[in-house]
Amino acid sequence: MNHHQHDFFDKVYQMVKLIPKGRVSTYGAIARLVGSPQSARMVGWALNASHKQSDIPAHRVVNRHGLLTGKHHFKDLNEMQHLLNSEGIQVIDDQIVNFENLLWDPLKNKDESQRLLIS
DNA sequence: ATCTTGACCTAAT
């Protein structure tokens, strides 16, 4: 891995770690947060690599519609949903219930960008 | 080296 990628992956991990329990974010939102708005796909790659490590809540990242498109990359098919359920999030047919209100996107929500500056 | 495939997204049509 070269320096660019290392920085990118690391930034992704730092941002994903900031997603609060009971909330979710999206690949695109994380990409914007790390300053690479067109690299949503790479966020998926980073999360894929993150499974080797722990303490990175990859299950809190879903696609822009609130679908659990990454579920096949967890060790069990239902692990992603189970983890979300255990944090109080309801999922029906791979769709996060009440997605609009659970979305964590600091660049689009004033309160949350404030929280981001503090951390 | 070249080509394809993705945990994706936005903008334009």
Add this chain to the structure above:
DNA sequence: CATTAGGCCAAGA
């Protein structure tokens, strides 16, 4: 509402 084009770039069926 749907479809498409383009961008991103690591890994390798």
